[in-house]
Structures are given as C-alpha cells and as structure tokens.
Amino acid sequence: MSKAAPAKKPAATAPPPGCTLDINDPQVQKAAIRIQASYRGHRSRKELREKGPPRVLEPLKDVVLIEGSAAKLTCRISAFPDPFIRWSKDGKELRDGPKYRYVFEDPDVVALVVRDGELADLGQYSINVTNPFGQCSDSARILVEVPAKIQKGPDNTKARKGATVTLTAEILGEPAPDVGWTKDGEDIEEDDRVFFEIGTTTTTLTIRRATPQDSGKYEVYVENCLGMDQSFARVDVA
Numbered sequence: 146m147s148k149a150a151p152a153k154k155p156a157a158t159a160p161p162p163g164c165t166l167d168i169n170d171p172q173v174q175k176a177a178i179r180i181q182a183s184y185r186g187h188r189s190r191k192e193l194r195e196k197g198p199p200r201v202l203e204p205l206k207d208v209v210l211i212e213g214s215a216a217k218l219t220c221r222i223s224a225f226p227d228p229f230i231r232w233s234k235d236g237k238e239l240r241d242g243p244k245y246r247y248v249f250e251d252p253d254v255v256a257l258v259v260r261d262g263e264l265a266d267l268g269q270y271s272i273n274v275t276n277p278f279g280q281c282s283d284s285a286r287i288l289v290e291v292p293a294k295i296q297k298g299p300d301n302t303k304a305r306k307g308a309t310v311t312l313t314a315e316i317l318g319e320p321a322p323d324v325g326w327t328k329d330g331e332d333i334e335e336d337d338r339v340f341f342e343i344g345t346t347t348t349t350l351t352i353r354r355a356t357p358q359d360s361g362k363y364e365v366y367v368e369n370c371l372g373m374d375q376s377f378a379r380v381d382v383a
Contacts, residue, residue, distance in 0.1 A: 198279025199224035202253065205272065205285035210262040211371075212291040217248075219256040220272050220283055228276040232257045235268045264291050264319055293322035293367040298376025299350070305383065310352040312378055314365045317346065322367040324348045329361045355382045 203221035210216035222228070230247065232239045239257070241247040248256040255274075259266055267289040273282045299312035316324065324343045326333045333339060333350070339359075341350040348367075352359050360382045366375040 196225055196278060199228045199274040199276055199281045201274075201281050201283050204283045205270070207286045207288060209288045209290055210259065210266055212262050212264070212289065214262050216259045216262060216266070216287055217256055218259075218270055218272075218285060218287070219250075219254060221254050222274050222281070223253060224274060224276050226276055228274045230255055231273045231275070233271045233273070236271075259287060262289060264289050264317065267319070289319055290371055291317060291319040292372030292374075293318035293369040294372070294374045295365065295367060295376045296346075299363065299365060299378035301379045303381045303383070304355050306356060308355050308382075310355050310359065310380060310382070312350040312363055312365070312380070314348050314376055315346060316348055316367050318367060318369045318371075320369050321345075322369040322373075324365070324367050326350050327364045327366070328359075330364075352380070355380075357382050 200223045201220060202223050203219075205218050205220050208216045208218060230249075232245065232247065239245040244260055246258040246260070248258055250256060255272070257270065257272070266287055269284055269286055271282055271284040274280060294317050296315040296317050299314050302310055302312065304310045312326075316322065324341075326341050326348075333341070335341065338353045339351070341348060348365060350363065350365070360380055362377060363380055364375055364377050367373065
C-alpha cells in the first residue's frame, strides 16, 4: 500500500499594496521611538504620582440657572488615591438621583448637574473631597432666574359702601419683578385711601372707605427681564 504524497503548503498571499512596513525605513524607526517614549512617559507619570491629600486645582464658579433648565457646577481636583466625593446645598447633603447628578468627566474633573431648575434651587453649593490622606472643599452659588408670574390672582369682590376692600395676588420672579395695579386700564394713583403694598411673594391693593366710584375692573401686573404676567378682578361696591 503506497503512502499518500505530502500535501503542498499554499503559497503565501502577498499583502495588498500599502499594507506593509519596512522596519529599516528611517521614518518607521522614528515613529516607533516616539511611541515607546510616549508610553514610558505615561507609565512614569502614573507610577510617580504621589499619594497625598486632595487639592482643588480649578475652583467652582457661580452659575445662573434659568427656571426649567439645568445648571452644572464643575471642579478640577487632584487626588491620589481616588477620593470620595460629596456634594451639599446650604449644608445639606445631596443624593445622586434624578434631581442631582454626580458627574465624573475624567480622572480630575467632577461636576454636579442640577436638573429642572426652580427658585428653590437658589443657594450655596459645596463639594467635599476626601481620601485616606485628608480632605479639601470648595463652594459656589447657583443663582436662579425666574420669569415674573402671578401664581394666584386676586378674587372678584363685592363690598358695602364705606367698607375696606383688599385685593391680594401671589407673585413670583427672580430678579424681583416690578409690580403695578390699574383700574379700568388706568394706573392707580396712590394716596392714604387707595394704595398697594409689595412683599416678597404677594402684593395687596387696599381701598379704604370704599365708594360706588371704586367699582370697576382691577388689574395687577408683574414684569422682570425674563417675562411678564397679569391678572384681573372685578370690584363692586354698593
């Protein structure tokens, strides 16, 4: 019984043009040297990084938050070993979740994102960075801007002649809005009988010793650099 002839090895296929490197090419040798030097530098920086307490390299900066949008506080730190990060608002710790998001953009940059901005987000925000060798902290403010608005307008009112009538509206806005009152489309000229007061969240129009001539359509309006709002009420004096 004869032996089978050994199978021939397939001929090596030449690589497509442009897909080969000549190790004797001076440009290839220079590129290899640069790659090796870069790797050694990266490894040296990592190995020589000293352990120690964290430091703030770029501090937090105040930011403006528009109602309904999001704001981001960013801080660059240096810390090895890796630190524990804690954010707080006005001394109260903020938990990572739908409202507040802890963000780690690279090994040295950390951020806090505040979502769905509202006036209650106004305040002092702090970051505390801790590792086994110590801690550091920094703070900044979030300033909230809210278009002027009337949360609740004045109620229609009926009163007897000689009574005191008050119309109150709940207002909101940051910066604090300008507030005004009109009667039948004309600005109200204040005196000791008819006047209005403006508080932080309300405005009240007072009419003392009401007369039938005080009957009419009253308007309260608020306005700031972000917007304006108005509301109406009817007063009937008999």
